[in-house]
Amino acid sequence: MKDDKGQSESVESRHLRSCEASLDEWKGGPVVVVIFGGAGDLGKRMLLPTLFTLYREKKLAADSYILGAGRRAMSDEQYRGLVRQSLERFGAEAVERGEIERFCRRVAYLEADVRSDETYTQLCRRIAQISSQGRIKGLIHYLAVPPSLIEPIIEGLFVRGLCTGSLEPKVVVEKPFGSDKASASRLNELILKHFKESQVYRIDHYLGKETVQNILFFRFGNSIFEPLWNRRYIDHVQITVAEDIGIEGRGEFYDAAGVVRDIVQNHIMQLMGFVAMEPPSGFEANLVRDEKVKVFRAIRPMSDEYIDEFMVRGQYGAGMARGEAVCGYREEEKVTSDSNTPTFFAGRFYIDNWRWANVPFYVRTGKRLSRRVTEICVVFKQPPLRLLGRTCDIIEPNCLVLSIQPSEEMSLQLNVKKPGGGNEPYAINMNFDYAKSFEVKSRPAYERLLLDCLKGDLTLFARSDEVEAMWDVVDPVVSRWESAPARDFPNYDAGSDGPKESAALMDAGGRKWRRI
Ligand code: BG6
Numbered sequence: 001m002k003d004d005k006g007q008s009e010s011v012e013s014r015h016l017r018s019c020e021a022s023l024d025e026w027k028g029g030p031v032v033v034v035i036f037g038g039a040g041d042l043g044k045r046m047l048l049p050t051l052f053t054l055y056r057e058k059k060l061a062a063d064s065y066i067l068g069a070g071r072r073a074m075s076d077e078q079y080r081g082l083v084r085q086s087l088e089r090f091g092a093e094a095v096e097r098g099e100i101e102r103f104c105r106r107v108a109y110l111e112a113d114v115r116s117d118e119t120y121t122q123l124c125r126r127i128a129q130i131s132s133q134g135r136i137k138g139l140i141h142y143l144a145v146p147p148s149l150i151e152p153i154i155e156g157l158f159v160r161g162l163c164t165g166s167l168e169p170k171v172v173v174e175k176p177f178g179s180d181k182a183s184a185s186r187l188n189e190l191i192l193k194h195f196k197e198s199q200v201y202r203i204d205h206y207l208g209k210e211t212v213q214n215i216l217f218f219r220f221g222n223s224i225f226e227p228l229w230n231r232r233y234i235d236h237v238q239i240t241v242a243e244d245i246g247i248e249g250r251g252e253f254y255d256a257a258g259v260v261r262d263i264v265q266n267h268i269m270q271l272m273g274f275v276a277m278e279p280p281s282g283f284e285a286n287l288v289r290d291e292k293v294k295v296f297r298a299i300r301p302m303s304d305e306y307i308d309e310f311m312v313r314g315q316y317g318a319g320m321a322r323g324e325a326v327c328g329y330r331e332e333e334k335v336t337s338d339s340n341t342p343t344f345f346a347g348r349f350y351i352d353n354w355r356w357a358n359v360p361f362y363v364r365t366g367k368r369l370s371r372r373v374t375e376i377c378v379v380f381k382q383p384p385l386r387l388l389g390r391t392c393d394i395i396e397p398n399c400l401v402l403s404i405q406p407s408e409e410m411s412l413q414l415n416v417k418k419p420g421g422g423n424e425p426y427a428i429n430m431n432f433d434y435a436k437s438f439e440v441k442s443r444p445a446y447e448r449l450l451l452d453c454l455k456g457d458l459t460l461f462a463r464s465d466e467v468e469a470m471w472d473v474v475d476p477v478v479s480r481w482e483s484a485p486a487r488d489f490p491n492y493d494a495g496s497d498g499p500k501e502s503a504a505l506m507d508a509g510g511r512k513w514r515r516i
Contacts, residue, residue, distance in 0.1 A: 015282025028454050029137030030063035032130055032167070034123065036114065036153055037144035038068025039079065042174065044086040047144060050446040052087050052103050059451055062106075063134040067126060069112040069119075079109030114145070115152045120160040127162070139167035140453060144174055147183075151190055158194040172201040172453055175266055176257060177462070180478065181471035188464040201453050202467060206267040207460040208445030211404040211434065215274040215376070216288075218402065218410065225400075226279070228380070230355045235397060236509070238377040239271050241365040242516045244321055245372070246494070247343070251334030258341040259313075260474050260481075263365045269296060269470040270462075271404075272361060275376055276351055285458035289466055296469035300350040307480045312501040314344030315486070316368040319494030326368065326494045340485040343367040344492060346502035347477070348509075360509065364502055368494040371516050374404040379511070388415075388425045396427040401514070408434035408442055 033051065035043050054060035068079050087100055110126060112119045130136060141157060143150055150173065157163050163171075171191065178184030191200055206212050219226060228234070241263055247254040254262065273292035280287040302311070317328040330337050344366030351361065380398040389395060395415060403409040410432045418426035434442060452460055462470075491499045497516050506512050 013282040015284045030061040030134055031138035032065045032127055032136055033140045034067045035142045035144055036069050039070040039072055042144045045090050046446050048083050048086045049090045050450050055103050065130045066107045067110055069110045073111050074109050076108045080104040080107055083107050114149050120156040124160045139169040142172045154194055163194040170199050171195055174203050177202055177467050181468055181475050184467050184471050202462040204266045204270055204462055205445040206270050208449040210442035211408045220279055231357055231359050233380055234359055235379045235381045236360045239363045241374045242369040243367050243372055246368050247332055251332050255335045255339055255341050259343055259345045260478050264345055265470050265474045268363055288459050289463045293466050293469050298351045298353040299473045300352050302476050304480050307477055311347040311477055312505055313342035313481055314492045314499040315489040316343050316492055316494045317490030321368055321495050328490050344498045346505055366498050369516055370495055370497055373516055376402040377514050388423055395425050
C-alpha cells in the first residue's frame with residue numbers, strides 16, 4: 001500500500017488491538033488462586049513472592065485471595081507465617097511490613113490430600129465462602145505438584161464442578177509435562193477431558209524472560225533482518241544454554257529425567273521455535289503457537305545412526321565450580337553410582353522447510369559448565385567474493401548474538417577496516433544492552449507469566465500439540481541413549497566446556513562454537 005507521498009506504508013494486522021491505554025495498564029477483577037503445592041519449594045521461592053509483587057503493583061486485584069493447598073497440617077495463621085518468611089527471603093526488594101500484612105490477610109491454607117474427595121468438598125466450601133465476602137471474578141488452579149498428582153487433582157476438581165462455572169477457572173501446569181510423547185499425550189487427554197484448551201496454561205518459564213520475547217520483537221519489529229533470515233544468508237545457528245550449577249539437590253528428579261527432558265525438550269525447543277518460525281499473521285496466542293508447531297514438525301526426524309554421529313552426551317565428573325572443588329554427578333545425593341543420566345547435550349538439528357533447508361542448528365546445554373550463559377548466535381555466510389585482506393587474514397563471519405542471560409544484550413559482529421596503511425579487516429561489535437538502554441532490570445519470568453494468566457493471554461504458554469511435537473523431536477534421542485548406556489561417563493570435568501566430542505561435532509562442519 002502507498003501513502004500520498006508514494007512511500008510504502010505498513011499494513012496493520014487485523015489481529016492488532018487498537019487501544020489508547022498502555023498495554024501495561026491492566027486492571028482485572030479479584031480472583032482466587034489455589035496453589036496445589038502451596039507450601040512447596042516452587043510456591044515459596046517463586047509463586048508467593050511473584051503474587052505479592054503483582055498485588056503490590058495492583059495487577060492482582062486487592063480483593064483477590066490465595067489459597068495454599070498442601071499435605072502438611074497447618075492452620076491459616078501458620079501458613080501466613082510461611083508466606084511472610086518466603087516474602088522476606090525471596091521477595092525482590094525490601095518492602096514495607098504493612099504491605100506484607102495486608103497481603104497475608106488475603107492468604108489462607110487448606111490441608112489437602114489430593115486423592116481424597118473430602119479435599120475437594122472443603123475446597124469448594126472455601127471458594128464459596130471467599131466469593132460470598134467479595135466480588136470474586138475468576139479462579140486459577142495452580143498445579144505446583146509432581147506429575148503423578150496431576151491426575152487425581154484434575155479428577156477431584158471435575159467431580160466438584162471446579163473445572164467450569166461462572167468463575168471461568170484456569171489451570172496452570174508446571175513442567176515437566178510428561179516424560180515422553182506418550183505420557184504427554186495422556187496428560188493432555190486427561191486435562192482436556194475436563195478443561196478447554198483455552199483454560200490451560202502450560203508453563204515454560206523461558207517464555208516469560210524478556211530477552212526471549214525480544215527475539216520476536218527483534219525479528220518482527222525490524223524490516224532489515226527478515227530478508228536475510230533464511231538459508232540464502234545464514235550459515236548456521238548456535239543455541240547455548242550453559243549452566244555452572246549442578247543439580248542443586250534435585251537428584252531424584254534429575255536422575256530420572258536427564259538433560260534432554262529437563263532442558264532440550266522445552267527451553268531449547270522454544271528458543272529454536274522463536275528463531276525459526278514464520279512471521280505469524282498476528283500476535284495472538286494461537287497464531288504464534290501455530291507457527292511454532294510448524295517448526296517443531298519440520299525438524300528432521302533422527303535415526304539411531306544419526307544420533308550416534310551427531311548427538312553428543314556427557315556427564316560431569318568432579319572438578320571446580322565458581323572457585324570451589326565440587327563432586328561429580330554420580331556422587332551427588334540421590335543419584336546412582338553408575339548412573340547413565342546425561343547432564344550435557346550437544347547436537348545438530350535440521351529444520352526441513354523452505355526457509356531453513358540444510359541450515360544446521362547446533363544446540364548445546366549442560367550442568368556444571370565453565371559459566372552460566374544462554375545465548376543464540378546466528379552466523380551469516382561469508383561474502384561471495386573475497387576482496388579484502390590477505391589470504392592468511394581471517395574474515396570473521398557476521399554474527400548476530402542474542403544474549404539471554406546473564407547479560408541481556410544483542411550484538412552484531414561486523415568487519416571494518418583496521419586503522420593503518422594495510423587492507424586489514426577487523427571485527428567489531430554493534431551492541432544493544434538491555435540494562436543500559438532501559439536503565440531497569442528485566443522482570444522475573446514468573447511475573448510476566450502469572451500476569452498473562454490473570455489476563456487470559458495464552459501466547460507465552462505451550463499448547464497441547466506444541467508440547468507433543470517437541471517430545472516427538474527428542475524422544476528418539478532419549479530412547480537411544482537409555483537403551484545404549486554410555487561407556488565413557490563421566491566424560492567432562494565440572495567447570496569445563498563439556499566433552500571434547502562437542503567441539504568435534506562443530507569441527508566436522510568446519511565451524512566452531514562461540515566461547516562459553
Ligand atoms: C529448569 C530446569 O527448567 O530450568 C533446571 O529444571 C534449570 O534444571 C533451570 O537449572 C534453568 O533456568 P534458568 O532460568 O536459570 O536458565
